Amino acid sequence: MSQIPVLIPTVLLLAALISLLAGLVNRRAGYATALIGVVLTLGLSLTGLVHIWMGGEPIRYALGNWLPPIGIEFVFDALAAYMVAIIMFVGTLVFIYAPRSLALEAPGKEGLAWPAMVLVLAGLTGMCLTGDLFNLYVFLEIAALAAYALLAIGGGAGAVATFRYLLIGAVGGGFYLIGVAFLYFSAGTLNMAEMAMLLPELSQSRAVQAAGVFMVAGLAIKMALFPFHFWLPDVYTHAPSAVAGLIAPVMTKVSAYAIIRLFLDVFPPGFFTEGIPLLAALGWVSAVGILYGSILAIGQQDYRRMLAYSSVGQLGYIGLGVAMANPLGMIGALLHVLNHAFMKGLLFLVGGVVRLRTGRTRIPDFQGVGRKMPWTMGAFTIGALAMVGIPPTAGFFSKWYLLLGAADAQAWTWFAVIIASSLLSAIYFFRMLEMVWRNPETDAAAQEMAPVPEGQTPVSMIGPVAILAVAVMVAGIMNVAIVSALLDRVVAPMAGG
Template sequence: MSQIPALIPTSLLLASLVALLVGLKSHRAAHLIALAGAVVAFVCSLLGLQAVIQGDGEAIRYAMGAWVPPIGIEFVLDSLAAYMVTLITFIGVMVLIYAPRSLAFETPGRQGMVYPSMTLVLAGLVGMCLTGDVFNLYVFLEIAALAAYALLAIGDRGAPVATLRYLLFGAVGGGFYLLGVAYLYFAAGTVNMADLSMRLPELMESQAVIVAAVLMVVGLGVKMALFPFHLWLPDVYTNAPSVSAGLIAPIMTKVSAYAIIRLFLDVFPPGFFTESLPIATTIGWVSAAGIVFGSVLAIAQHDYRRMLAYSSVGQLGYIGLGIGLANPLGMIGGLLHILNHALMKGLLFMIGGAVRLRFGTTKIPEYVGVGRAMPWTMVAFTVGVLAMVGIPPTAGFFSKWYLLLGAADAGAWIWFAVIIVSSLLSAIYFFRVVEMIYRDPETDSAVADHEPREAGEAPASMFWPITIMATAVMAVGIFNVLIVSALLERIVAPLGG
């Protein structure tokens, strides 16, 4: 059991390496190896999650190579890390099951490179969540980023340029973060999170620590695509293959959000981000702006993927608001939204890929008749939409519920209003698509002459991940209390009751 923190990233790294070698010969074999690696990582994550919950939140620590910190690098599986890695590996497994048919259609001939990149992204992301070391977090962040650039760049014609812009933003964000780590190291003499949390309370007034905190949070904010650093995001998601977008959009930006939350809760002393350096409030305001901005622009989009991308800009703002509120309920809302949004957005991108496979289009006005051709997929789509809008009992409702409770508790009425208004805006841009897919192609005058390429639902390898994700969106909503009481309440304990 104590090896679990190490097993999760290593199984993914190993799978990535083998898939890379095999992928030159056979992309099918590469797929199977990548999938196997992800499944192993997911099972380990589940075991770890169970162990953490049963151990009342007691962290499982693993010193890499038996080098004890502060010299060696420590991997820590606590409630927050277990929550994140379970989510990441779950999405990974789903997308990997989904991937082959979609890739064969969208990026024929290049699949061999995709699978190792996907597992490498996953390895980087779980590494970020598991590491107990702020410098090592940077290393994993760059691993994930580099692999992600590769994944995104193989998309449509505009993809390389869009990805280059992402790379530049990512490099700046990573650079800021690394600079912050350096300041922190000089001020506190360690990069181990547990050690930092013990030393920093004495250094709360230190200029170096304050500069470090600002640099780290800003860097991660850029990586998280927090408004106004979201500029790279719409183009990237629009041009990426459905598989890449389905993997990156749900979890990549969230892990940067995770890193901010980790700094907030477990590295810097309580109150540091709210009193010594009131950056939490700034994050909240920036997020509120992002929510409004993303939601409004999403309304104007005709391309399904671009609409989802702007929606992501807005939805990331919810997570930011949770951080900004800095009270237990708000933070629970933000954390729950990491999970909810990953499930919803993953689901919606996967459905976009399935529709593209059958109808050859990603333009919303050409979605007429999809509801008839792919009825069950569109039921799943409707579930995703209801969750994005926040209709109970889907998952999306409950993150907003906790955020609203948090905002009311903090008396943050403008943020309260932003959450309210943005739900209405999401309803506008999402129900537009629902209306389109359920229009009748035979009687409808607005119909574009888009015949399905092949009739019927998506192939089973795409259909079932979609179905499972849609079910998860419902289940996480209805049983959210299990997650909140077993994990999230424990995670936000440093904020006080």
């Protein structure tokens, strides 16, 4: 138990290595070893989650028994447990889903894909677990480098799009690193807990203030927050469905996590609101991003591109919730990390199933698909309704908490933005629903499409889709349990301050 914090990324790193080697011998062995590592890690993270859920103390682990200021510390607290569980849950489902999808969309390259996917997971979980600011950067780059490889695996336009992502990602990572360096020179430590104790005295220092700005800006760039989103639509559109289904739900969220961690547990309360209005800036940027992403999503003809623009908007929800600087808004942001991971994961995976069965990716071509693939499209319907925010799906409750937070902060413009964005997402998702459930046999308005080839959706693909659809409902209905067991503890520093 006490080693869970460090075991999670370690097992994944080892699995990546073994999978690469095993893949050289036998392609199936490469997948099998990677899958074992992922499932093992899921078990570890769930064990830890249960411990924290039951009210257990955070687990701290000093790497190599070098105690913190000197050594690197790994911390499994409520926030880390929450994030890691989301990452591993979605990651495992995508892993089960991936083989059939990759065989179609990136044939012959699966051998490299498995270790890269595991590395992404290792980097992301490591970011959430480390208690060290520099180590966070290391994991951030591990995740990013592996993600570049994965996203480019589809070749062609995907590779070009990924190159743009690489450039902007390097800038974001560099900004963060500059901030860390400033902090290190000012405080003389890299450990988050120690830093939190030292910073209140230093918070007037220009270097520390600059560090805060650089770090948040860098992470906002990594998070693809408007206006640093421009790489995202191309990348998500051209990546294989399974890869998009892994990157879109969790990758950007972990950068959001890092901002939340800095805000809650590293910088002193009020640092981002009083001295420099960084949170206000984050909020306004997010608000514009929400509207921008939602409006552009309406105009898209390609399903994946629509989802990508929708993601730009949805990431803004998270930024907006953080910027409200009150517990309700923060809970809304954190819940939306979970809800959006499930919803977007679900929708991208559905897109992959449709592509596999029919070869279609354009929205007008989705006409009548519901009739042929009722289960897949039933799951899609749940995901779409959740994105619109219809109760009792998860999406309703993140919207609900964000509205509460905005009202509590008396941020009426942001309140209005959330309302407007719900309406906008209703437009593009109900348009999809209308298309999907049109039936050429009975509806005069439905045009005859090429018939959907007969066949069965593989269980390895429909299974994860179904589980995510159920998860979207359960996460909504169970939101109070999640809030009271985990998130109330996460936001405790705000309620006290």
